[in-house]
Structure formats: structure tokens, C-alpha cells
Amino acid sequence: MAFDDLADQSDEALLQLYARGDRAAARTLVLRLSPRVLGYATRLLADRAEAEDVAQEAMLRLWRMAPEWRTGEAQVTTWLYRVVTNLVTDRQRARQRRQATTLDDAPEVADDAPAAVAQLIEADRMAALDRALDGLPDRQRQALILRHIEGMSNPEIAEIMQIGVEAVESLTARAKRALASALGGQREELGYADVEGGS
Amino acid sequence: MTKRLSGADGSHKDEGAMNPKDLDDLLASARHTRAEPSAEFLSRLLVDAYANMPEPAAVPVVPPRVGWRAVLRGWLNDFGAPAAGLACATAAGLWIGFAQPATLDPVTGALTLAAASTDTTEETVELIPRLDTWLGEG
Numbered sequence: 662m663a664f665d666d667l668a669d670q671s672d673e674a675l676l677q678l679y680a681r682g683d684r685a686a687a688r689t690l691v692l693r694l695s696p697r698v699l700g701y702a703t704r705l706l707a708d709r710a711e712a713e714d715v716a717q718e719a720m721l722r723l724w725r726m727a728p729e730w731r732t733g734e735a736q737v738t739t740w741l742y743r744v745v746t747n748l749v750t751d752r753q754r755a756r757q758r759r760q761a762t763t764l765d766d767a768p769e770v771a772d773d774a775p776a777a778v779a780q781l782i783e784a785d786r787m788a789a790l791d792r793a794l795d796g797l798p799d800r801q802r803q804a805l806i807l808r809h810i811e812g813m814s815n816p817e818i819a820e821i822m823q824i825g826v827e828a829v830e831s832l833t834a835r836a837k838r839a840l841a842s843a844l845g846g847q848r849e850e851l852g853y854a855d856v857e858g859g860s
Numbered sequence: 861m862t863k864r865l866s867g868a869d870g871s872h873k874d875e876g877a878m879n880p881k882d883l884d885d886l887l888a889s890a891r892h893t894r895a896e897p898s899a900e901f902l903s904r905l906l907v908d909a910y911a912n913m914p915e916p917a918a919v920p921v922v923p924p925r926v927g928w929r930a931v932l933r934g935w936l937n938d939f940g941a942p943a944a945g946l947a948c949a950t951a952a953g954l955w956i957g958f959a960q961p962a963t964l965d966p967v968t969g970a971l972t973l974a975a976a977s978t979d980t981t982e983e984t985v986e987l988i989p990r991l992d993t994w995l996g997e998g
Contacts, residue, residue, distance in 0.1 A: 680914055687909040695905055700894035713901050720905050724912035787893055790886055809887040841877040844886070853882045 672737035673730070680727040687724075695720065697811070698741055704806045705749045707791050715752070719744040735820070742813070743821045746803055753799060782852045789851055793843040801836035808833045 667675060667689040675693075678686035698719055702712035719741055726740075794802050803822060807813045808829070815833075819826045844851070878886075897905075 679909070682913055682915060684910065684913070687913060688906065691902060691905045691909060695897045695902060696894060699897050699901070703895040704890075709895060712895070713897075716897075717901075717904060717908065721908050721912065724909050728914050783889065783893075786886055787890060790890055809884075810890050812891065837880075837883065838877070841880065841883050844883065845877040848878060848882070851886075853878065 673732060676723070676727050676730055676737055677732070679724070680730065690723075691720070694723075694738065694741060697738065698745055701742060701806065701811055702745050702749060704791075704794065704810060705745070705803065706752070707795050711752065715745055715748045718748055736817075739813075739817055739820050742807065742811070742817075743823070746821055749803075750799060786851050789844060789847055790840075793840050796843055797836055797839055801832050801839065804829055804832035805836035805840065809837075 667678075667685055670678070670686075670689070672690065672693070675686045675690050679690060695716065699712060699716040702715040702719075703709055706712045706715065722744055723737070723741060794806070797805065800822070804818055807818045807821060808815070813821070815826050815829045818829045818833075822829065824832075
């Protein structure tokens with residue numbers, strides 16, 4: 662089947678094609694799913710290399726699951742997020758958590774380059790966010806990332822984390838409060854002081 | 861350290877915490893700065909995908925069903941001419957045996973009479989007669 666035709670197919674339909682030996686379906690699934698899987702794993706682990714290992718393992722499990730995939734039972738993305746969540750949890754239990762990147766590690770740029778300064782501020786903000794996320798309890802971090810960065814709905818998160826919807830709401834609310842508290846002392850450093858004063 | 865304050869509407873606000881709108885903006889930025897997979901990583905995934913791809917379902921090879929007509933047709937194609945000759949000979953032999961046509965009677969009669977005229981105690985029938993029996997005049 663042509664690549665353009667496959668682009669309109671659902672994840673589940675592509676997985677069924679893959680299970681019947683369609684290589685184009687495999688390529689389409691890789692291109693479609695890997696950014697989300699890798700992005701989620703990277704946020705959870707704050708380590709690119711380790712996140713790639715987790716994402717690869719999750720995709721590998723998807724390929725192996727393909728022939729037995731039960732149509733209509735679960736969304737492919739939801740299933741993948743759940744696998745990534747479990748893999749990350751296992752790793753975090755097994756190892757000492759890696760130190761988050763410090764602000765000093767951000768690349769230096771010339772002071773007179775406005776665009777570069779804006780990039781530096783953005784990099785600082787992301788680094789601060791990663792540090793703050795890293796300080797959250799595991800379940801709160803997972804729920805917050807799924808809700809506010811991956812854009813999943815609460816029922817989807819409940820399915821991924823295998824908890825109730827109310828528990829998801831509670832986790833994300835607590836996580837947001839903790840995040841706001843952790844980042845509160847850095848408002849000026851992150852360039853939010855002026856914005857807050859103006860709003 | 862932030863200090864938690866309760867509002868009149870029951871909501872809570874942490875003094876010194878990041879403004880909720882700023883936090884939402886920060887999270888929205890994070891959504892758009894997702895780690896993009898490298899070409900090397902994508903190729904690793906593809907290698908896995910191809911290596912674990914199930915073989916296309918093998919269609920069992922069922923030999924075509926052969927009916928008795930096809931078998932007969934095959935035989936006729938292969939052995940038609942010899943079989944026809946053999947069948948004709950068989951039918952002719954059977955007919956001669958049962959019907960005993962008159963045209964053959966003198967031949968067999970001559971043979972049996974010749975055998976009966978010999979003055980011996982043994983009755984013999986020459987199924988392959990000597991040639992001089994037929995060459996004699998009268």
C-alpha cells in the first residue's frame with residue numbers, strides 16, 4: 662500500500678497491516694509513534710540515551726504484540742504510554758536517579774544576540790522545568806506529564822496508570838501545586854517576573 | 861519555601877509560587893519542545909520492526925481435485941490408441957467365441973474331421989495344421 666494511503670489509517674489498522682507483513686505500515690507506525698514515545702520517556706527520565714532505550718523497548722513490545730492485538734480493546738498510543746510508564750518505573754526503582762542538567766550546562770551565547778538570548782531563556786526554562794519535574798514523586802510526575810505535556814485526557818491517563826479518574830485529578834492537581842511551588846523562587850531568573858507584574 | 865493561603869472561594873494559593881498562567885505557559889512550551897527522534901534512532905526502530913515482522917500467512921498448497929472424467933481423459937490421451945486396439949480385439953474375440961459365425965465353421969470343421977479320420981486311439985487336434993493338408997488337390 663502507498664505511503665500516502667497509510668497516513669490516513671488508524672494506528673490499529675496499521676498494526677494489523679504490520680502483522681500481515683506490510684513493511685510500509687511498519688515505517689508509518691515508526692514515524693508516527695516514536696516522537697511521542699520518545700518525548701514521554703525523555704520527560705520521565707531526563708536522560709536522552711536512557712529514554713531511547715526505553716522507547717525502543719516499548720516499540721519492540723508493540724511489534725511482538727501485533728499478531729495478538731485485540732481490535733477495539735485499547736488504543737495503541739494508550740498501550741504504548743502504559744508500557745513506557747512501567748519500564749521507566751522499573752528503571753527508577755533499580756537505579757539512583759540521575760542528576761538533572763544544571764543551568765551552568767546551558768550553552769553560552771553572545772550577549773548582543775536577541776534571538777540567541779531568547780533561546781537561552783527558553784533553554785533555562787526547560788531545564789528548570791525538568792529539574793522541578795524530577796523533584797516530584799514518580800506518580801505525580803507521570804500524571805502531570807501525561808496531562809499537561811502529552812495532552813492526554815484524564816480517562817486515558819487513568820487507563821495508562823491503571824488508576825481511577827479521580828486519582829488522576831488528584832495527582833495532577835498536587836503535581837501542579839508542587840511544580841508551581843518549586844519554580845516560584847526562580848520566577849525572575851526564568852523571565853516571568855515582568856510578565857506577572859503586567860498581568 | 862512558599863506559604864499556602866486559602867481564598868474566600870475555597871481555592872488555595874501558594875504565596876511565592878509560580879503564577880498558574882505562567883506555569884501553564886511553561887508546560888505548553890514543553891509540549892512544543894519535544895525530543896525529536898534522530899535518524900539513527902529511527903533506523904534502530906525500523907530494524908526491530910522488520911526483524912519482528914510476522915511472516916505473511918502461508919497459503920496451504922492444495923492439489924487440484926481430480927475427477928474420474930479427468931482421469932479417464934488423461935488415460936485416453938496417454939494410452940488412447942493402444943487401448944482402443946486392445947478393446948477392439950477383446951470385443952472381436954468375445955463375439956467370435958459366442959456367435960461362432962458360419963464363415964469360420966469350415967475351418968474348424970476341417971480340423972476336427974481331419975483329426976477324427978486318423979486311425980489312432982489318441983484323439984488329437986492339430987491347432988496348427990501342417991501345410992500339406994491344405995495343398996492336396998481335390
